[in-house]
Amino acid sequence: MSNLKILFVEDEPALAEIIKESLESKGFDVLHVATVAEGLQAHSSTKFDLLILDVMLPDGDGFSLLKKIRSKDLTTPALFLTSKSLPTDVVNGFESGANDYLKKPFSMEELIIRIRSLLGIVNTRPIELKKTGPFAIGEYVFHYPEGVLVYKGSKKQLTFREAEILNVLQTRHEQMVLRQELLLTHWGNDDYFSGRSLDVFITKLRKYLKQDSSIAILNFRGQGYKLIF
Known part of the structure; x- marks a missing residue:
């Protein structure tokens, strides 16, 4: 990744320096x-x-900048960072030739995930997972990759995706797992419908683990999840 070059156009000095x-x-x-x-x-x-x-610039806007670039360069991925969030702004961004659109404020972790996705390197450094169980999750025992969750002798067979998500969370328990990371790894995209599907799976996992009150899947709104026990 050391040879990958990024052109970053942003007129807010403090934000630009941080990024x-x-x-x-x-x-x-x-x-x-x-x-x-x-x-x-x-x-x-x-x-x-x-x-x-950036969209708002002192001598114009990012939309017009990208349109001019696209007249000569149709292939370099482009990501807008902006506080403009109206649907028309999003449409303008994509119509000008953007590949992705990230609204301010955002986390650096989310930006990195978006960049890796655009550059096709999301899976070059996959989530490091423990390959086989059983694993202790509080009073539960999670058998992976079989996908069986056991609580005091009572067994629950998880679906494939339920097991995969739980395995990520338990492997990195006490750490926040990015929502974007889960979506791109297990759904292949981070659109609205995939996000709603992920929400359903998280709700199901919380239900399966509710017998042990020391276990929780924390939701960091818009960012990710953390399994604690």
Whole structure:
């Protein structure tokens, strides 16, 4: 990932510094500029692997910037970062040639997941999972990959996806597992319908584990989940 170049166009200095430093700490090579003119000049002189663009810029907007870039470059993935959240703004973003759209405020973890997805490297560093059980989850015993959850001799056979999600949560218990990570790994996308499906699976897992009051699946709204016991 050390050779991947990102053009980052953002006019808020404090936010730009945080994002640039965070991405560079992950091994990306980031060129930050603050205006449409600088963005066009940078793109014309350097080959980038990804474009991250703010919408509101001092000399124009990210939509028009990307349209100009797309007249010459149809392939470089582009991600908008913006506080504009109306449906028309989202439509304008995609119509201008964007591949993804992230609303402010957002977590750096979510941004990294989106970047890896756009660059096709989401699964190059898969979630490290313990391969086989049984595993103790409070007073429960979870047999994986069989997908059997046992509580005081009573057995519950989980579906394949229920077992996969629980295995991720128990492998990284006491750590937040990103919602985006679960969706992209197990559904292949993070659209609204997949998100609702994930919510249903989390609700079912909470029901299965409710006999032990020391166990909880915490919900960090819009970010992810943490299994504690």
